[in-house]
Amino acid sequence: MRIYVCGVRGSTPSPGQAFVRYGGNTSCLALAIDEGPPALVLDAGTGLQRLSPLLDGRAFRGSILLSHLHWDHTHGLPFFAAGDRSDAQVTLLMPAQGDPTNVLARAMSPPHFPIKPSELRGKWRFLGIQEGPRTVEGFEVLAREIPHKGGLTYGYRVTGGGATIAYLSDHSPIALGPGPAGLGTYHPAAVQLARSADLLIHDGQLVQSQFAEWAPFGHSAVEYAIGLAETAGARRLLLFHHDPARTDDQIDAIVAAHRDGSVPVEAAAEGSVIELG
Ligand SMILES: [Zn+2]
Numbered sequence: 001m002r003i004y005v006c007g008v009r010g011s012t013p014s015p016g017q018a019f020v021r022y023g024g025n026t027s028c029l030a031l032a033i034d035e036g037p038p039a040l041v042l043d044a045g046t047g048l049q050r051l052s053p054l055l056d057g058r059a060f061r062g063s064i065l066l067s068h069l070h071w072d073h074t075h076g077l078p079f080f081a082a083g084d085r086s087d088a089q090v091t092l093l094m095p096a097q098g099d100p101t102n103v104l105a106r107a108m109s110p111p112h113f114p115i116k117p118s119e120l121r122g123k124w125r126f127l128g129i130q131e132g133p134r135t136v137e138g139f140e141v142l143a144r145e146i147p148h149k150g151g152l153t154y155g156y157r158v159t160g161g162g163a164t165i166a167y168l169s170d171h172s173p174i175a176l177g178p179g180p181a182g183l184g185t186y187h188p189a190a191v192q193l194a195r196s197a198d199l200l201i202h203d204g205q206l207v208q209s210q211f212a213e214w215a216p217f218g219h220s221a222v223e224y225a226i227g228l229a230e231t232a233g234a235r236r237l238l239l240f241h242h243d244p245a246r247t248d249d250q251i252d253a254i255v256a257a258h259r260d261g262s263v264p265v266e267a268a269a270e271g272s273v274i275e276l277g
Pocket residue numbers: 010011027070072073169170241
Protein backbone atom coordinates (compact mmCIF):
# COMPACT_ATOMS: atom_id res chain seq x y z
CA MET A 1 0.00 0.00 0.00
CA ARG A 2 1.19 3.45 -0.85
CA ILE A 3 -0.23 6.46 1.00
CA TYR A 4 0.07 9.92 -0.54
CA VAL A 5 -0.29 12.42 2.27
CA CYS A 6 -2.16 15.33 0.68
CA GLY A 7 -3.45 17.27 3.70
CA VAL A 8 -2.75 16.93 7.42
CA ARG A 9 -4.23 20.00 9.09
CA GLY A 10 -7.36 20.06 11.20
CA SER A 11 -10.19 22.57 11.29
CA THR A 12 -8.95 25.15 8.77
CA PRO A 13 -5.94 25.59 6.46
CA SER A 14 -2.70 27.06 7.81
CA PRO A 15 -0.72 29.01 5.25
CA GLY A 16 2.55 30.69 6.21
CA GLN A 17 6.23 30.16 6.86
CA ALA A 18 5.71 28.52 10.23
CA PHE A 19 3.73 25.67 8.66
CA VAL A 20 5.55 24.80 5.43
CA ARG A 21 7.26 21.60 6.57
CA TYR A 22 4.17 19.78 7.85
CA GLY A 23 1.85 21.63 5.52
CA GLY A 24 -1.26 23.75 5.74
CA ASN A 25 -3.92 21.85 3.79
CA THR A 26 -6.73 20.05 5.59
CA SER A 27 -7.38 16.32 5.77
CA CYS A 28 -6.81 14.19 2.69
CA LEU A 29 -4.96 10.93 2.04
CA ALA A 30 -4.81 9.09 -1.29
CA LEU A 31 -4.22 5.33 -1.27
CA ALA A 32 -2.83 3.14 -4.01
CA ILE A 33 -2.38 -0.61 -4.16
CA ASP A 34 1.07 -1.50 -5.43
CA GLU A 35 2.18 0.51 -8.47
CA GLY A 36 -1.25 1.68 -9.58
CA PRO A 37 -2.49 5.27 -9.32
CA PRO A 38 -4.32 6.30 -6.15
CA ALA A 39 -7.92 5.06 -6.37
CA LEU A 40 -9.15 5.46 -2.80
CA VAL A 41 -9.17 8.86 -1.11
CA LEU A 42 -9.77 9.34 2.60
CA ASP A 43 -11.46 12.70 3.16
CA ALA A 44 -11.74 15.63 0.80
CA GLY A 45 -10.18 18.53 2.68
CA THR A 46 -8.26 21.24 0.86
CA GLY A 47 -5.41 18.74 0.45
CA LEU A 48 -7.47 17.07 -2.28
CA GLN A 49 -6.07 19.71 -4.66
CA ARG A 50 -2.71 17.94 -4.38
CA LEU A 51 -4.03 14.68 -5.83
CA SER A 52 -4.63 15.96 -9.37
CA PRO A 53 -0.93 16.54 -10.19
CA LEU A 54 -0.18 12.98 -9.00
CA LEU A 55 -2.38 11.51 -11.73
CA ASP A 56 -0.18 12.63 -14.64
CA GLY A 57 -2.96 14.39 -16.48
CA ARG A 58 -5.47 11.56 -16.13
CA ALA A 59 -8.97 11.94 -14.76
CA PHE A 60 -9.62 10.47 -11.34
CA ARG A 61 -11.43 7.15 -11.41
CA GLY A 62 -12.00 5.90 -7.92
CA SER A 63 -13.73 6.49 -4.63
CA ILE A 64 -13.66 9.14 -1.95
CA LEU A 65 -14.48 7.97 1.56
CA LEU A 66 -15.53 10.77 3.91
CA SER A 67 -15.10 10.32 7.66
CA HIS A 68 -17.71 13.03 8.29
CA LEU A 69 -18.97 16.23 6.72
CA HIS A 70 -17.18 19.01 8.58
CA TRP A 71 -15.77 21.72 6.29
CA ASP A 72 -12.16 20.66 6.75
CA HIS A 73 -13.05 17.25 5.25
CA THR A 74 -15.16 18.45 2.30
CA HIS A 75 -13.77 21.82 1.18
CA GLY A 76 -11.54 20.27 -1.45
CA LEU A 77 -14.39 18.68 -3.41
CA PRO A 78 -15.11 21.54 -5.83
CA PHE A 79 -11.38 22.17 -6.34
CA PHE A 80 -10.48 18.62 -7.32
CA ALA A 81 -9.45 19.23 -10.93
CA ALA A 82 -8.95 15.54 -11.81
CA GLY A 83 -12.41 14.75 -10.47
CA ASP A 84 -14.21 17.74 -11.99
CA ARG A 85 -13.84 16.92 -15.69
CA SER A 86 -16.01 15.09 -18.18
CA ASP A 87 -14.08 11.81 -18.12
CA ALA A 88 -13.92 11.51 -14.31
CA GLN A 89 -15.69 8.66 -12.51
CA VAL A 90 -16.03 9.25 -8.79
CA THR A 91 -17.96 7.41 -6.10
CA LEU A 92 -18.27 9.45 -2.92
CA LEU A 93 -19.10 7.44 0.20
CA MET A 94 -20.14 9.10 3.44
CA PRO A 95 -21.76 8.11 6.72
CA ALA A 96 -25.45 7.51 5.96
CA GLN A 97 -27.66 10.44 7.02
CA GLY A 98 -30.52 11.27 4.72
CA ASP A 99 -30.12 11.83 0.99
CA PRO A 100 -26.34 12.22 0.55
CA THR A 101 -26.51 14.74 -2.30
CA ASN A 102 -28.90 16.96 -0.40
CA VAL A 103 -26.91 16.75 2.82
CA LEU A 104 -23.67 17.72 1.05
CA ALA A 105 -25.50 20.52 -0.77
CA ARG A 106 -26.40 22.16 2.52
CA ALA A 107 -22.81 23.44 2.63
CA MET A 108 -22.06 23.36 -1.10
CA SER A 109 -24.74 25.30 -2.96
CA PRO A 110 -25.76 28.95 -3.38
CA PRO A 111 -25.56 31.20 -1.46
CA HIS A 112 -22.67 29.42 0.31
CA PHE A 113 -20.96 28.25 -2.89
CA PRO A 114 -21.64 28.78 -6.63
CA ILE A 115 -22.38 25.16 -7.53
CA LYS A 116 -23.92 22.03 -6.02
CA PRO A 117 -22.27 18.61 -5.77
CA SER A 118 -24.52 17.40 -8.58
CA GLU A 119 -22.96 20.01 -10.88
CA LEU A 120 -19.46 18.59 -10.66
CA ARG A 121 -18.43 17.40 -14.11
CA GLY A 122 -17.93 13.73 -14.90
CA LYS A 123 -19.83 10.80 -13.48
CA TRP A 124 -20.28 11.24 -9.74
CA ARG A 125 -22.23 8.93 -7.43
CA PHE A 126 -23.02 9.96 -3.85
CA LEU A 127 -23.74 7.13 -1.44
CA GLY A 128 -24.49 6.98 2.28
CA ILE A 129 -22.94 3.94 3.95
CA GLN A 130 -23.73 2.10 7.16
CA GLU A 131 -21.15 0.79 9.60
CA GLY A 132 -19.58 -2.52 8.66
CA PRO A 133 -17.23 -4.13 6.14
CA ARG A 134 -17.17 -3.56 2.39
CA THR A 135 -14.76 -3.66 -0.53
CA VAL A 136 -13.87 -0.31 -2.07
CA GLU A 137 -11.51 -0.06 -5.06
CA GLY A 138 -9.90 -3.37 -4.13
CA PHE A 139 -9.36 -2.39 -0.48
CA GLU A 140 -11.14 -4.10 2.40
CA VAL A 141 -12.74 -1.31 4.41
CA LEU A 142 -14.33 -1.53 7.85
CA ALA A 143 -16.37 1.50 8.95
CA ARG A 144 -17.22 2.10 12.62
CA GLU A 145 -18.86 5.08 14.25
CA ILE A 146 -16.47 6.86 16.63
CA PRO A 147 -17.18 9.69 19.07
CA HIS A 148 -16.51 13.20 17.71
CA LYS A 149 -18.54 16.38 18.00
CA GLY A 150 -21.35 17.66 15.82
CA GLY A 151 -22.27 15.04 13.27
CA LEU A 152 -22.02 11.34 12.53
CA THR A 153 -18.34 10.36 12.24
CA TYR A 154 -16.74 7.12 11.08
CA GLY A 155 -13.27 5.78 11.60
CA TYR A 156 -12.01 3.40 8.95
CA ARG A 157 -9.79 0.35 8.90
CA VAL A 158 -8.39 -0.18 5.43
CA THR A 159 -6.53 -3.28 4.26
CA GLY A 160 -4.87 -3.70 0.88
CA GLY A 161 -1.53 -4.16 -0.79
CA GLY A 162 -0.27 -6.24 2.13
CA ALA A 163 -0.93 -3.67 4.86
CA THR A 164 -3.62 -2.44 7.23
CA ILE A 165 -4.13 1.12 8.36
CA ALA A 166 -6.62 2.64 10.78
CA TYR A 167 -7.83 6.16 10.05
CA LEU A 168 -9.41 8.11 12.91
CA SER A 169 -8.91 11.69 11.85
CA ASP A 170 -11.37 13.31 14.25
CA HIS A 171 -12.13 11.61 17.51
CA SER A 172 -12.61 12.53 21.12
CA PRO A 173 -13.22 9.99 23.85
CA ILE A 174 -14.57 12.51 26.37
CA ALA A 175 -18.13 11.29 26.39
CA LEU A 176 -16.88 7.99 27.72
CA GLY A 177 -15.30 9.06 31.00
CA PRO A 178 -11.87 10.05 32.23
CA GLY A 179 -10.02 6.84 31.27
CA PRO A 180 -6.66 5.52 32.39
CA ALA A 181 -4.69 8.75 31.87
CA GLY A 182 -7.50 11.23 32.41
CA LEU A 183 -7.85 11.65 28.64
CA GLY A 184 -10.83 9.42 28.03
CA THR A 185 -11.36 5.69 27.88
CA TYR A 186 -10.43 3.81 24.76
CA HIS A 187 -13.66 3.44 22.83
CA PRO A 188 -14.29 -0.15 21.70
CA ALA A 189 -14.80 0.91 18.09
CA ALA A 190 -11.50 2.81 18.10
CA VAL A 191 -9.68 -0.19 19.54
CA GLN A 192 -11.29 -2.51 17.00
CA LEU A 193 -10.26 -0.30 14.09
CA ALA A 194 -6.69 0.06 15.34
CA ARG A 195 -6.15 -3.57 16.44
CA SER A 196 -2.68 -4.69 15.28
CA ALA A 197 -2.74 -2.14 12.43
CA ASP A 198 0.51 -1.47 10.64
CA LEU A 199 -0.20 2.23 10.96
CA LEU A 200 -2.68 4.12 13.13
CA ILE A 201 -3.44 7.55 11.68
CA HIS A 202 -5.04 9.47 14.52
CA ASP A 203 -6.33 12.84 15.60
CA GLY A 204 -3.45 14.61 17.36
CA GLN A 205 -4.94 18.08 17.53
CA LEU A 206 -4.44 18.61 21.26
CA VAL A 207 -1.77 17.93 23.85
CA GLN A 208 -2.53 16.76 27.36
CA SER A 209 -2.37 20.24 28.93
CA GLN A 210 -5.06 21.51 26.52
CA PHE A 211 -7.41 18.61 26.84
CA ALA A 212 -9.64 19.77 29.66
CA GLU A 213 -10.34 23.11 27.98
CA TRP A 214 -10.64 21.95 24.37
CA ALA A 215 -11.98 18.40 24.54
CA PRO A 216 -15.60 19.59 24.16
CA PHE A 217 -14.70 20.42 20.54
CA GLY A 218 -14.32 16.72 19.81
CA HIS A 219 -10.59 16.12 19.40
CA SER A 220 -7.97 13.98 21.09
CA ALA A 221 -4.78 14.64 22.95
CA VAL A 222 -1.61 13.20 21.47
CA GLU A 223 -1.14 11.20 24.67
CA TYR A 224 -4.53 9.53 24.15
CA ALA A 225 -3.56 8.55 20.60
CA ILE A 226 -0.37 6.99 21.94
CA GLY A 227 -2.29 5.09 24.61
CA LEU A 228 -4.78 3.85 22.04
CA ALA A 229 -1.96 2.65 19.78
CA GLU A 230 -0.40 0.77 22.70
CA THR A 231 -3.72 -0.71 23.82
CA ALA A 232 -4.65 -1.86 20.33
CA GLY A 233 -1.18 -3.15 19.45
CA ALA A 234 -0.75 -0.83 16.46
CA ARG A 235 2.79 -0.91 15.09
CA ARG A 236 3.24 2.80 14.34
CA LEU A 237 1.34 5.98 15.11
CA LEU A 238 1.00 8.85 12.68
CA LEU A 239 -0.27 12.01 14.36
CA PHE A 240 -2.77 13.71 12.06
CA HIS A 241 -5.21 16.63 12.01
CA HIS A 242 -2.67 19.02 13.50
CA ASP A 243 -4.10 22.09 15.19
CA PRO A 244 -4.10 24.97 12.67
CA ALA A 245 -1.99 27.07 15.06
CA ARG A 246 0.59 24.32 15.72
CA THR A 247 3.85 25.38 14.09
CA ASP A 248 6.38 23.04 12.51
CA ASP A 249 8.73 23.52 15.45
CA GLN A 250 5.98 22.73 17.93
CA ILE A 251 5.08 19.54 16.04
CA ASP A 252 8.76 18.55 16.05
CA ALA A 253 8.81 19.05 19.81
CA ILE A 254 5.73 16.86 20.31
CA VAL A 255 7.27 14.04 18.28
CA ALA A 256 10.60 14.41 20.12
CA ALA A 257 8.86 14.26 23.50
CA HIS A 258 7.45 10.83 22.64
CA ARG A 259 10.47 9.39 20.87
CA ASP A 260 11.20 6.74 23.47
CA GLY A 261 7.75 5.19 23.85
CA SER A 262 6.84 1.63 22.99
CA VAL A 263 5.10 2.68 19.75
CA PRO A 264 7.01 4.75 17.16
CA VAL A 265 5.35 8.17 16.83
CA GLU A 266 5.58 10.36 13.72
CA ALA A 267 3.68 13.42 12.58
CA ALA A 268 1.94 13.42 9.21
CA ALA A 269 3.59 15.74 6.71
CA GLU A 270 1.87 16.98 3.57
CA GLY A 271 3.58 15.81 0.39
CA SER A 272 5.12 12.72 1.95
CA VAL A 273 4.55 9.21 0.65
CA ILE A 274 4.31 6.26 3.02
CA GLU A 275 5.00 2.74 1.76
CA LEU A 276 3.57 -0.17 3.74
CA GLY A 277 3.50 -3.91 3.18
ZN1 LIG B 1 -11.57 17.73 11.09
